[in-house]
Amino acid sequence: MRALPLCLLALMLTGCSLIHKPYQPITPLPASKTTPAHKVTPRPAPVKIYTDTTDLLSKPFRDLGEVSGEDCQISTQDSPANLNTARKRMQIKASSMKANAVLLHKCEIITSGAGCHRQAICQGSALKVSSQ
Template sequence: MRALPLCLLAATLALSGCSLLHSKSENTTPVEPAKTQVSTTKTTKPTQPKPRPVKVYDNAEDLVGKPFRDLGEVTGSVCQATEQDSPPNLATARKRMQIKASTMKANAVLLHQCQVVTDVQGCYQQAVCKGSALNVSKQ
């Protein structure tokens, strides 16, 4: 019973192979092979645009005399889920805050505070940075 599908497959291949050999006519002229256009673009996943650089101001006095527009508050956080996980990093929380500000088309952040807190549900410890996203005009 299992041999029947194999025999049918072999017969189909044999018949189709023979029909291809006899399908050429004798009075055909040689045809140049078609030129194929080779694509040089890579077929990779679309990537998100690179975030714009966001400057961090630690002191509001640094903005005196510079025209700017406040775009809203931004936060960045890193969670240490269990005691065995690596401790949360303030630098990473700060970088995440900068990335969020970049998505808001900000070019600067006025840092309000960065701290490690322990009373957060789902985290053993959490590093949090808060600030204001700003669009500082260049003079």
């Protein structure tokens, strides 16, 4: 009876060793034939956040529209809603509108949002600030 587990163990160890292929080193391609595997996408331009309108008084700017960002905590087991994540998503949306600044109106955490246990929301105006 003791021989059966030993035979099964020996069979499993030899069966696994037959699966492996012999080692073959990888040879690099010549430099002329190498091409990038994926297209490099440019990073979005950084978007500055203004919290006070007096910072914009001496700068010419154009209002591109309202932007908002949100972070949702669906259940109590999920990670909590974060204002920094909502603010970053607002900046990404503003960058897609070709804005280089956002005038922040408000950031708040709502506890009774639709479909969310807690929700962080940031709202602002996307701006194109000219450097003069």
